[in-house]
Amino acid sequence: MNILAFESSCDETAVAVVRDGRQALSDAILSQADMHAIYGGVVPEIASRRHVEAIAALTDKALADAGVGKQDIDAVAVTYGPGLIGALLVGVNFAKSAAYALGKPLIPVHHLRGHIAANYIAFPDLEPPFLALCISGGNSMLVDVRGYTDMSIMGCTRDDAAGECFDKIARALGLPYPGGRPMQELAEGGDDAKYPLPRAKIAGCALDMSFSGLKTAAVNLVHNAQQKGEELDRSSLAASVAAAVSEELVPRAIAAAKQCGYRTLAAAGGVAANKRIRADLERACGENGIRLYLPPLPLCGDNGAMIGCQGYYEYLAGVRADMSLNAYANLEI
Numbered sequence: 001m002n003i004l005a006f007e008s009s010c011d012e013t014a015v016a017v018v019r020d021g022r023q024a025l026s027d028a029i030l031s032q033a034d035m036h037a038i039y040g041g042v043v044p045e046i047a048s049r050r051h052v053e054a055i056a057a058l059t060d061k062a063l064a065d066a067g068v069g070k071q072d073i074d075a076v077a078v079t080y081g082p083g084l085i086g087a088l089l090v091g092v093n094f095a096k097s098a099a100y101a102l103g104k105p106l107i108p109v110h111h112l113r114g115h116i117a118a119n120y121i122a123f124p125d126l127e128p129p130f131l132a133l134c135i136s137g138g139n140s141m142l143v144d145v146r147g148y149t150d151m152s153i154m155g156c157t158r159d160d161a162a163g164e165c166f167d168k169i170a171r172a173l174g175l176p177y178p179g180g181r182p183m184q185e186l187a188e189g190g191d192d193a194k195y196p197l198p199r200a201k202i203a204g205c206a207l208d209m210s211f212s213g214l215k216t217a218a219v220n221l222v223h224n225a226q227q228k229g230e231e232l233d234r235s236s237l238a239a240s241v242a243a244a245v246s247e248e249l250v251p252r253a254i255a256a257a258k259q260c261g262y263r264t265l266a267a268a269g270g271v272a273a274n275k276r277i278r279a280d281l282e283r284a285c286g287e288n289g290i291r292l293y294l295p296p297l298p299l300c301g302d303n304g305a306m307i308g309c310q311g312y313y314e315y316l317a318g319v320r321a322d323m324s325l326n327a328y329a330n331l332e333i
């Protein structure tokens with residue numbers, strides 16, 4: 001079964017063809033990051049316009065790369081939330097038109113379910129149940145993946161996402177957007193204990209997280225140093241931030257897996273590309289006898305293949321949308 005899949009929730013326009021859920025025949029992605037970089041973050045209106053401009057040509061490319069024609073498509077899948085509403089609407093409306101024109105079923109896909117599903121493409125042996133650590137620019141959560149379409153949140157950030165934390169500290173340091181990767185490069189060789197940054201203490205759910213205090217503390221450090229004309233050890237600050245973010249995420253991911261009784265943990269989302277977090281996860285999972293799945297870097301960020309993959313399992317579960325499908329900025333997993 002070939003699924004034509006669309007992703008446009010933020011600043012990547014992506015179209016893929018996925019066969020039988022696990023095989024990405026193509027994955028055409030156009031990142032707008034350069035366009036938003038001069039503003040230091042994603043400008044929603046620009047994102048929507050760029051999606052409109054790119055989506056038709058990317059669809060042709062995805063079909064050509066896959067070596068299939070429109071007649072070989074069996075269903076259409078699309079991200080319908082959460083994300084930037086204007087950006088999502090472009091993908092949803094294009095997918096609706098495609099499904100209508102081809103006379104094929106339309107499958108709505110949750111963006112974070114898609115991120116989790118990226119692991120199914122990379123690891124053919126991976127099957128639920130497992131614990132997923134979903135860490136991206138807009139979300140940070142621990143998900144109990146009981147089945148391909150049966151999941152619930154064990155804990156999540158109470159404020160900013162981990163990616164937002166990296167991006168905003170990077171901006172204060174004058175690094176380009178998106179800041180996660182440049183922060184990682186800056187952290188090389190830095191002393192991760194030099195700057196004592198705050199660790200959140202959360203009342204209530206022990207698996208919930210917080211990143212806004214850490215973000216503010218690091219940004220204030222940078223601004224204070226600038227105002228006083230003091231030299232900052234930028235590399236050690238970046239390393240200290242990565243250590244603090246990782247400490248917020250990794251012990252909670254292990255605790256959540258244990259709470260669910262799982263011996264399998266999968267990471268997902270753009271921040272799952274982070275070297276420090278990957279290394280800490282590897283060590284912690286090794287110490288706790290947990291099997292770890294870390295998606296290859298191209299599958300960590302937004303892509304269309306992950307939506308086609310999850311779309312397949314939603315299709316098997318009987319999920320369908322009609323032409324009234326809407327997009328949602330916020331959406332329960």
Ligand code: KG4
Pocket residue numbers: 010135136137138139162163164166167178179180181184269270271272273274275300301302
């Ligand atoms: O999953 P994604 O591509 O888009 C969303 O769905 O949000 O994640 C983007 C986020 C950005 O905040 C970016 O800075 C972060 O992932 N990111 C990283 C790294 N690579 C990307 N954060 C930390 N370390 C990285 N190597």
